[in-house]
Amino acid sequence: MYILKFGGSSLATSERIKLVAKTIQEHLEKDAVISVFSAFGGVTNDLLTMAELASKEDLRYKEVLEKTEKRHLDVVRELLPVTAQSGILSKVKNQFNRLETLYEGVYLLNELSDKTRHVISGFGEILSSMIIAEYFKSLNLDSLFTDSRKLIVCKNTNEKVVVNYEVTNKNITDFFQEHKADFYIVPGFVAKNDQGVPTTLGRGGSDFTAAIIAGALDLNKVYIYTDVNGMFTANPNLVPQAYSLNHISYEEAMELSHFGAKVLYPPTLQPLLDKNIEIHIKNTFEPEAPGTIISKSSKKNFRWVTGITHIDSIKLLNIEGSGMVGIPGFSKRFFEVLFQEHINVVLITQASSEHSICIAVKADEAEKAKEALDESFDAEIAFKKIKPVEIEDDVSIIALVGDRMKSHHGLSGKMFSALGNNNINIRAIAQGSSERNISAVIAKKDVTKALNTLHEQFFEVPSKELNLFITGVGNVGSKLLDQLKKQETYLLDKLRLKVRVLAVSNSRKMYFDEDGIDLGNWQKLLETGEQADKKLFFKRVKQFNLRNSIFVDNTASAEISGWYKDYLANSISVVTCNKIACADAFENYENLQNLAREYGASFLYETNVGAGLPIIDTLQNLMASGDRIKKIQAVLSGSLNFVFNNYNATDPFYKVVETAMKEGYTEPDPKIDLSGVDVARKILILARESGHQLELEDIERDDFLSAESLNSETNNKFFELLKRDEPEFQNLYRDAEKENAELKYVAQLEDGKARVGLQKVHEHHPFANLSGSDNIVLFFTDRYPEQPLIVKGAGAGAEVTASGIFADIIRIGKK
Known part of the structure; x- marks a missing residue:
């Protein structure tokens, strides 16, 4: 039958x-x-x-x-x-x-x-x-x-x-x-x-x-x-990657159903346990699907953790005070009150100091429990031996469940580490002596992120999902999106990284899709988006509350860089080619570094100095390994290098600058590059990474442009002044040519002092014969005192800058 x-x-x-x-x-x-x-x-x-x-x-x-x-x-x-x-x-x-x-x-x-x-x-x-x-x-x-x-x-x-x-x-x-x-x-x-x-x-x-x-x-x-097709590893409505379990034990089913798995009513197991009657959970609409078999043993499961589940409608009650310490029978009184009020305790945790007891109860029973407990302990409360019961709402319980958990070490460490890395705070923890269940109380708003984080940790093929929110989709941003699309399969197959872009924005529009944006059609989708709003963009990213979230800034906007602190303070990593934040007041630079450390986020800006070149990474590795920087000499402006490599006093200087601008080697305002401000910011960043507390005004700058051209308000006016000053540029070139030297815009850091300016470089110097927009950095250190450590390569251009940003994203994925 x-x-x-x-x-x-x-x-x-x-x-x-x-x-x-x-x-x-x-x-x-x-x-x-x-x-x-x-x-x-x-x-x-x-x-x-x-x-x-x-x-x-x-x-x-x-x-x-x-x-x-x-x-x-x-x-x-x-x-x-x-x-x-x-x-x-x-x-x-x-x-x-x-x-x-x-x-x-x-x-x-x-x-x-x-x-x-x-x-x-x-x-x-x-x-x-x-x-x-x-x-x-x-x-x-x-x-x-x-x-x-x-x-x-x-x-x-x-x-x-x-x-x-x-x-x-x-x-x-x-x-x-x-x-x-x-x-x-x-x-x-x-x-x-x-x-x-x-x-x-x-x-x-x-x-x-x-x-x-x-x-x-x-x-x-x-x-x-x-x-549904049986009991799942997690709620499939919240965790899209969840899958049905073929076989679980009665105890596992009891734990999962108790902690919110709606497929099975918890008391169902009571009449079946002793008689070993199997339960087959099947899908009415897919009766041919195997479903889940619940029986005495779950040995067919090969994973240590069987499922992840949660309870939403709960509240925490906390009672604490010195009057609890060493008092026999206090816990008995506490739980007796709840028993008399027919209040079921979902979770219990007590400090080993006996100074506090924390329990979770159904949300609709919390006030009743508080009133009963406060009344029972009114004398202790009056004499301030204990505090009145405190209720904490907007919390949920998440739980790892599995028969085999007790025979595997380190599961709780993995669980709490994964949650901590995604800024999910744990309010209370409980683990039974059977070790079949590890439960934690977290904020209700973090449930979806927590379930997905733990499912990724314990159930999925070792891979990591990165969720990108990208602002700035011009030259650099569009190249980055192209690279992400092209490398999607490689990243998943070779590096086990699933990279999703959930938002794109320019100065006019922004577009969000929580399921991920089609990178083959992002331009059209962006045009259908809403009006760009930096505050709303941040609010949306925060509301998504996704694990491994990364804000990517491809702009040169000071206003956008001002939002970095907010992203980092919410454990959202920041990757940027925007130099303004790291070249801002040292106090702000240091604050961003501290926020990243405090909230477990990454703050990466390799492209601030050398586009795709690993300059900052190299410097950080030198410092971390105990080396000491004695001197840095560098050609750090790909745009200025391009300009002086192509200027030969035949074609006018302004024409070469126009070419550099058209090919994407300069900022939209070329004065930023030609004034040396950009190079000053770069050497300032390297100085700070080397341990010096310098400000931008501390960088000595030798200008080769006239003050009038530097103060011009429009690009048209700027180019007019470059035409006027052509004789000066020709003189600079002829003087270098007479000495068989090249003109390079050089940055130098030595003895805690930094300067930038145009220099004549002779043929045997490492800076000589730099082609195109190449950059070069010489690191003179205790370990490299005479022959410097050299990093050299393309230092400008949308493609290489995008690749540098891409590399920083990969660094976060490998973290």
């Missing part, structure tokens, strides 16, 4: 009921079937909503009642031929007449007792089972309907169910011995108490009904049909 239970989602429409009938008929081909039915999807909620409205003298309950009745009558008309409808339509209307009478009583008394609530909430299962029974009769099946209130006897107080198994098992065995049929139809959820008054088995109790019957009849299996 088979026993099948179908949940409300499987019975939401007449079409779904027909699908259920097909599944039942397939089982009937093999043996007799007992089928337990929930109410039609959403009906139990509607029944209780109506009761609440009636208790508040809100006549809207009648509208809901009318709609609910119509829904059931419509299902009858859709399922049954006209000739078979009259009898069941009469029965359905009779049930709704009884419901209407109950609601009228609640309305008139302005009171809704637990007893009335249980009676009302059970009507959904009775109605659905009656209708389905008539439907199967119309299919000419040998079916028998029985009211489970005649079989199951229980005591139900404050949502806590105690089944009288001695009486219940006898009722069930007697009934099935006396009544023979191919197909038995039983309403789930409903029962009666010792006085014969209708009651229920608690929300989700239809699972429990099937388990009670299976246990009484010593069946081998219980089939629970629902709308």
Whole structure:
């Protein structure tokens, strides 16, 4: 004999009921079937909503009642031929007449007792089972309907169910011995108490009904049909990568269902454990899918952790004070108060100093618990031996569950490390001695991020998801997006990095997509976006609250760099080619470094100095290994190097600058490059990375441009002045040519002092013969005193700058 239970989602429409009938008929081909039915999807909620409205003298309950009745009558008309409808339509209307009478009583008394609530909430299962029974009769099946209130006897107080198994098992065995049929139809959820008054088995109790019957009849299996393919490694609505588990143990299922896995009602396991009756959780809409088998052992699982789950509707209660320390019986008093108030404790943690006790309870019981505890300990509170109970809301519990966790070391370390690296603060921790469960209380807003972080850590092929929010999609930004698209497969296959771009922005528009932006179509998508707003951009990134979030700044905007501190303070890493932040006041530069360390975020700016060249990384490695910088000499402006490599006093200087500007070697305002400010910022950054507390005004600068051209307000005016000053540029070139030297704009740091300016470089110097826009840096250190460590290569251009930003993103991924 088979026993099948179908949940409300499987019975939401007449079409779904027909699908259920097909599944039942397939089982009937093999043996007799007992089928337990929930109410039609959403009906139990509607029944209780109506009761609440009636208790508040809100006549809207009648509208809901009318709609609910119509829904059931419509299902009858859709399922049954006209000739078979009259009898069941009469029965359905009779049930709704009884419901209407109950609601009228609640309305008139302005009171809704637990007893009335249980009676009302059970009507959904009775109605659905009656209708389905008539439907199967119309299919000419040998079916028998029985009211489970005649079989199951229980005591139900404050949502806590105690089944009288001695009486219940006898009722069930007697009934099935006396009544023979191919197909038995039983309403789930409903029962009666010792006085014969209708009651229920608690929300989700239809699972429990099937388990009670299976246990009484010593069946081998219980089939629970629902709308998902079994129990998952995590909630698939919150963790898209979650997958169904093929096999778990009773204990694992109990832990997962207790901590929020909605697929199985926790008490369901009670009648099955001792008899080793398997539970098969199946999908009504994909019956061929394997689903999940729950049995005594989960040895088929190869992972240490079986699942991750969470509970949302909880609050923390904390009691603390010196009056608790070393006082025998304090905990007994504490928990006795909660017992007397019928308050269930979800999680307990106590400091080893005995100075505090922290518990988690259902959110709707927190105030009641606080009042009872404060009243019980009023004397201690009055004498300030303990503080009044504090309630903390907006929290959730997340839990790792698995039978094999106890035989594997370091799981809790991995769990807390993964959460900490994503700025998820843990308020309380609990771990049972069985080591089957590690629970932590976190902020409710962090639940999705925490579940995804832990799922990535424990269940996915070792890989890391990086979530990018990119502002600035001009020359550099567009090249970066091209590179990300091109390397997507390589990053996943070779480096185990899944890089997603969730936002792009320019000065006009910004576009967000939490599922990831199609990098083959980002330009068109951006045009459909909303008006760019830096504050709103940050707010959205923060609201997404995703693990491994990275803000990428490809602009030269001082305003955007001012937001770095906010991103870092929210554990959002920052990657930037924008030099302004690192060349700002030393206090601000140091603050950004401290924020990155404090909040576990990365602040990377390799491209601030040499585009794609590993200059800062090299310097940081030298410093970290204990070397000391004695002197740095460098050609750090790819744009200035390009200009002076191509200027030969034949073509005018302004023409060479125009070419550099068109090819992307200069900023949109070329004065930033030609004034030497850009180079001064770069040597300032290297000085700070070397341990010197310099400001930008401390950098000595030798200008080769006239003051008038440096102060010009527009590019047109600037180029006019370059034309006027052409003789000066020619003189500079001719003087160098006479000495068989080249003109290079050089930056130098020595003895804590830095300067930048145009210099003549002779043919044997390492700076000679630099081609195109190449940069070069000479590091003279204690380890490299005579022959410097040299970093040389392309130091400007959108492609190489984008590659430098890309490299910083990869560094974060490998962290």
